[in-house]
Amino acid sequence: MNTSKQVNVMIGFLFLSFIAFGAYYAWEPSREAAATEEQMTTFAARGATLFVANCRTCHGLEGKGPEEGGVGPALNTPAFLLLDKDNAFGLPPTPVGEVTQIETFLTNTIACGRVNTFMPVWSQEHGGALQTIQIEYIVSLITQGRWDLVARIGHEHDEELGINAEEVVVKDLSALSVTTNNCGQYSSATASALRSRDPFAAPGAATPPPATTAAPTTSAPVEGAIPIQIGEFFVRNGTSAPAGEVGFAVTNEGAILHNLRVVRSDLAADALPVAGGQVDENAVDVKLRIDDIAGGETKGGQADLEGGSYVLICNIPGHYQLGMYASFTVQ
Ligand code: HEC
Structure with missing residues (x-):
């Protein structure tokens, strides 16, 4: 090979490597995006496996909570969905502050459980069964909303172990125990404020109101209303009223959220x-x-109540079974 040919070959190689580099740089961002997406799916799948093994009993086979007979609330809810920049809805990504707020809320609730409810402590740091990284995987699952993975992995899991899916969700609440230790739990009021979050709302409008604004309110109890006291876990009342328009003034003397139904x-x-x-x-x-x-x-x-027997209850899952009922008579 003479010198000019050698030079030509070298120029040729140089040219080829330019093309190769160019192609690599053009391809790199999409390769990175694909790798991130793959990692997100891996995290969600690990979270789904943990959810299947630990959480379905109370939060339902696909995380839909009461709808699936669970004593725990639905975690399969848009309130916990975080949108990334390439989300399938074509919406702007969830603001960073909101991402942190939801992730922290979920992480801490799972780690500490919720005192005075059936939600157990999960963090090994507080005597639970899960490592920090495992809780992160579950949070990743919930915020990505990958309930399809829970359904699939759950199905495989039950098939393999010969479990009847209908028996997964706990029906006998006497088998459960109430979480008593406190490691910095969220109050139910903060939880319900966050649960009303709408990830699809216009930016800015989506920030849930801080729980501190939930100052005690009194929705004007009717004059002559019958005072009812509720709390963990009781309903106390004046036991009877004359028929007709009956007013109730319900005071929650407890620490967590309750409600009242007149049945x-x-x-x-x-x-x-x-x-x-x-x-x-x-x-x-x-x-x-x-x-x-x-x-x-x-x-x-x-x-407007006619004469007869009534029962006053709190109907937050589990609370009735824990003793939140009282009979009431209308003459
Ligand atoms: C023994 C039943 C039970 C099990 C098992 C259970 N939970 Fe719960 N969980 C509850 C109950 C009940 C609540 C609602 C507590 C309350 O009244 O505020 C709850 C609340 C939550 C909340 C807060 C939701 C909200 O809207 O406030 C999260 C998050 C959660 N659980 C995640 C999990 C995860 C993840 C697992 C599995 C690792 C799990 N739970 C296992 C019963 C359970």
Whole structure:
């Protein structure tokens, strides 16, 4: 090979390597995106495996909570969905502050459980069964909303172990115990504020109100209203009222969120039909509902009641079984 040919070959190689580099640089960002996406899916899949093994009993086979007979709330909810910059909805990504808020809320709730409820402590640091990284995987699953993975992995898991899916969700609440130790739990009021979050709302509008703004309110209890005291875990009341328009002034003397239902029933106060960890409101005659009564708060309501037997209950999952009922008579 003479010198000029050698030079030509070298120029040729140089040219080729330029093309190769160019192609590599053009390809690199999409390769990175693909790698990130793959990692996100891996995390969600690990989270799904952990969810199947530990959480389905109370939060339902696909995380839908009460809808699937679970005593725990739905975690399969848009309120916990975080949108990344290439989200399938074509929406702007969730603002960083909001991402941190939701991730912290989920991480801490799972780590510490929730005191005075059936939600157990999970962090090994506090005597639970999961490592920090495992809790991160579950949070990744929930915020990505990959419930398809939970359904698939759950199905495989049950098939392999010969488990009947219908028996996964706990029905006998007496088998559960209430979380008593406190390692910095969120109050139910903060939880319900965060749960009303809408990830699809216009930016700025999506930030859930801080729980501190949930100052005790009194929705004008009717004059002559019957005072009712509720708390962990009791309902105390004036036991009777004359027929007609009956007002209730319900004070939550406890620390966590409760509600009140006035149910017309001839059944014993502790014998109302239960489904999914709570009194089945479709199977009883509910005359009045007062929702979201935070600790320390008094809320009022009134209903036209005819003579007969009634039961006053809190119908947050598990609370009725823990003793939040009292009978009430209208003459
Ligand atoms: C023994 C039943 C039970 C098990 C098992 C359980 N939970 Fe819960 N969980 C609950 C209950 C009940 C609540 C609601 C507590 C309350 O009333 O505020 C809850 C609340 C939560 C919340 C807060 C939701 C909200 O909207 O406030 C998260 C997050 C959560 N659980 C995650 C998990 C994860 C993850 C697992 C599995 C590692 C799990 N839970 C296992 C019963 C359970």
